[in-house]
Amino acid sequence: MFKIDKESNRISRIETKRFSDLGFRERDHLQEWLANQPDALGEELLIIQKEFDGFDDTRERLDLLAMDKEGNLIIIENKLDDTGRDVMWQALKYASYCSNLTKSQIVDIYQSYLTRYCGGGDAKALLCEFLEAPDLSEVVLNSGMNQRLMLVAANFRKEVTSTALWLLNHDIQVQCFKVTPYATAEELFLNVEQIIPTPEAKELMIGMNAKEAEEKNTEAELKNRHRIRMAFWEQALEAMKSSQCELFNNINPSKDHWLSAGSGVRSCPFSLIFGTREARVEFSMSRSEVKENKFIFDRLLEQKTDIESLFGSELEWLRLDDKKASRIQFSKSFEGYDRENWPEMTAWMVEHMTALEGAFKLPLQVVNRELRQVTFTTESGV
Template sequence: MFRIDKDENSIKPLKARSFSELGFKERQHLQEWIAKYPSCLGEDLLIIQKEFAGFSDTQERLDLLALDKKGRLVIIENKLDDTGKDVTWQAMKYASYCASLKTESICGIYQDHLTKTGQPGTASELIADFLEVADLSEVTLNRGVSQRIMLIAANFRKEVTSTVLWLMNFKLQVQCFKVTPWSMGDDLFLNVEQIIPVKDTQDFVIGLADKAQDEVQTSSAEAARNTIRREFWGEVIRVMQTKSRLYDNISAGVANWIGAGSGMRGVGFNFAAAGKYGRAEIYIDRGEQAENKYVFDQLLAQREALEAAFGGPLVWERLDHRRACRIKCETEADMFEREDWPRMIEFMTDAMVRIEKAFRDPLQKLNADVRSRTFEPEAGGDGS
């Protein structure tokens, strides 16, 4: 690894170091670095526990337990300067132990982690936000044999890499990351490089496994839920069309939401529904967190006038831990219970008509303001 010296138009080599000579420890340092910045492993991960020991009849502890964006558990095992020869077997044991964990247990594990580390929030809500779903009832965590393994070390023994490559033939998702500390003077650097599978081929390899798993896991229950969603949204659109032309060109789908444009890019007049709620909302996601928060804050400054025009209070969710924002009117209901539909749909469509009336003109004025501005990306935004 080299440092570019623009003044001299040259490169200067950095010195490869070892963790041991620098005095770094596996648990105290490497594990904490990854826990605080899991995206160094090349994707968005949610760390839900450190030193997890919740296995029956064993005192073993896995280093880090995480969720990926598909709701799969990720077992992360860290070693410093050498993997040792048994790390693959160790990680596979942990993956087998975790295979039986259900959504409720995973939420409990994460809630325990939040409590221990002094972090605010409710585990189920934070996981739903991370997965970008309205409610955890919409997904199944740790489905089937979807557990993933990530091995991290400065050097990998041949018996480890050979075993990992063999396991990949059976569609087990195992990744190896080589971590190397470097120095130049008093400055220290860390390089994290995925070596198995080679990064350029990872999507292809994992894609084949995911496709096979998705085909196996497709169930009649999921198909039935999709049928209900499509029918529900068809009824919402039908009733909405008797009150407004906003949804004249919108089709029913199988997601937990449908949306219509507001005239401002990235700001939608959306309906959302699940097993616990039905709502009408303004959903703000223009692609950049700073821009979304600005739009929300400008509307929030007009809250009194907007709620007066709407005819009641609204729930204002800036969602600082996410990229998007929302302003909503919600009722408790279950879209999968047909008895709830008349009351639920009447509430949602009535709220949407009033939301559109209250917000249409303010959004048009705000649109001109936003288009004249340049927004800098916010530090620490998670991009979701």
């Protein structure tokens, strides 16, 4: 690795270091770096435990246990300057142990991690947020034999890389990441490079295991929910088309629990929400920049009294300071999957989405003009 000096138009070598020479240790340093920055491994991951030892009849513990966006478990094994000969055997053992973890066990493992290392939190809610699912019952976790292995080290022995390539050829998902520390006179740098498989290689999939029955039940339930939602939205959209609200005239039924339509402000849709326990109408601010969302929310909040007067009820104003998006909503409890309630639910949605659109029409026009006149910095946060 080289440093570029623009003034002299020259490059200078940045010195390669060994972790041990810098005083770094596997558990205290490399493991902590990855636990706090898991996307260094090339994708969005959720760390659900570290130093995990929840295996029957063994005192072994794996370095990091993570989850990918598909709900698959990932065993991450870290070594510093050299993998040693046994790292692949260790990782395979841990994968076999983890293959039998059920959804409830995974939730408990993550809850324990949150309590011990993160100051608490709701494991189910955070898993749903990470997996972008409305309810954990709709998600398959740790599917079949889809456990993945990630090996991290500064140097990989030939027996390790050879085994990794052999496993890939037999549909076992293995990735090897070479981590290299670099130093200048004043700064330290870390390069993380995936060496197996090559970045161009397609992601490999593997088969099912003994949890197939549980997964099939979940998949059947999910398909049933999709059919129910499609049927509900067909009725709801027909009712919408017969109303004064034209927002959803060109929207098709969906298997999702929500339908969205444009409000005239980019990435700020009106949405209908069909839940198992409630119906909801909402206006959400989900632009790419946090500051823009909070600006829109705050400008609308200044007109809260007038907006709620036009709407006819108090709204729930959710600025959500710890998230990128913000939301303003109104809901009512319903047993959503009871088809006898659907006529009342659709009538409620039509009435309140019509009112919501009317209440926000003029304020949104003003906010949209203001957005064109305001310059936002690129810093995250408000």
